[in-house]
Each structure stands twice: as structure tokens, then as C-alpha cells.
Amino acid sequence: MEYAKRYGAAAVLAAVVALAGCAQSPAAPPDDSGGLSVPPAPSPSATATATARTDRPAPQEVLVEVVVNGGFAGVRNKLVVRHDGSYELRKGTGEPTSGRMTKTQVAELRAALEDPAYARVPDRPTGAPAPDGFEYYVTYAYRLVVTRDGEDRPPALKRVFKALPEGHPPTAP
Numbered sequence: 001m002e003y004a005k006r007y008g009a010a011a012v013l014a015a016v017v018a019l020a021g022c023a024q025s026p027a028a029p030p031d032d033s034g035g036l037s038v039p040p041a042p043s044p045s046a047t048a049t050a051t052a053r054t055d056r057p058a059p060q061e062v063l064v065e066v067v068v069n070g071g072f073a074g075v076r077n078k079l080v081v082r083h084d085g086s087y088e089l090r091k092g093t094g095e096p097t098s099g100r101m102t103k104t105q106v107a108e109l110r111a112a113l114e115d116p117a118y119a120r121v122p123d124r125p126t127g128a129p130a131p132d133g134f135e136y137y138v139t140y141a142y143r144l145v146v147t148r149d150g151e152d153r154p155p156a157l158k159r160v161f162k163a164l165p166e167g168h169p170p171t172a173p
Contacts, residue, residue, distance in 0.1 A: 059084035063106075064113060064160075067137040068169050070148075075134065077170040081109065087165050091173065101165055109163040113140045117156035127151030136161075136169050 057063075059082065066079045081087040085101040101109070112118060118140075125148050129135075133149030138160065147153060153161075161168055 057083045060086075063110065063140070064164075065137075065139040066164065066169050068134050068171050069137075070132070070134040071171065071173075072132040073173045075171060075173050077172075079164065079170050081106075081165065089165075089170055091170065099165060105163070105165075109160070112156070112159040112163045115156055115159065117154070118160060121145055121147075121154050121157045125151055134169075134171055 061083050063081045063083045065081075068075055068077045068079075076092055078090045079087060080089075081101070083106075085103065085106040086098065087101065088096045088098045090096040123144065124146050125135075127148075127150055129148050130150030135146065135148040138145045138147075138157075145157070147157060
């Protein structure tokens, strides 16, 4: 009899808690703090204000990265251009070299990358590879475009390549 009273009361208590919980709006997340007090979550407007960021990237953030692989000599070169126009070029395992584009050159490169036509360039190669040709990996704004020698490049991609330092991707060993 004691058993029925104890667990019967627990069942009634659980039902009351469940019904009372249904009346709360909004439902509180489960407390897994182990008895520690947990501060309330900030309101969405406070979070948006605290994490708001300007549209301008930091000067040292990467604008575009171009990796070139292949060719008869087995080239592996990497070019990184930052928003401030500084760039670094690493050919193979050699020491990196650096340089700086002019403001006009950076503006041309940025315009080529932000062109809506560039957004429509296929992400992956569309043609057959050329024997001993190069593959090009262009990363801009978290998007990777892969192209290779032997395929017809869209004009928007040609424009990006032309706007790179030295006017082309780094293919020399």
C-alpha cells in the first residue's frame, strides 16, 4: 500500500508539472548546469548589436587565394592576396615572396571577383584536361572555383586572372 501511495503521488506530481509546463511561454531550455545558476540568454536584439560587424573586412584578411598545380615540371604555387593589396607568393617549397598591388589594381581585382558574372562561373572543370596542363584553384568568399588548362574559360574568370599580380596566375616553377 505504501508503494502505491508513493508512486501514485509521484505520477500525479509529474502530471501536474507537465500541465503547468505547457502553460509556460516560451519553454525554458533544460537546465544541465548541475545546480549552478545560469544567466538568462541575451535577447536577439542585444546579440545582434554585440556581434554586429561592418561590411569592411580587415586589411590583412584574405581577399583571394589562387593555387596552381601541375604542368610538366610539377608546379605547386600559392598566391594569397589580402584586402589591403599585399600579397604573398610561394612557389613549391621555396621561401615566399611578397609584394603590394596599387589601390587601382586592388579595386580592379575586387571588381572582377564581385562581378555577378563571376558568381556564375562553374565551380568545377567542364572540359577535358590538357596533357601536362595546370589546374587552378581560386578561393574567394568561401567559394572554390576549379579550372584547368584545355577548357574554355568564361570571360569573368579571365578577368579575375588578368587582375592578379603580374596579370596571370603564378605558373612559373
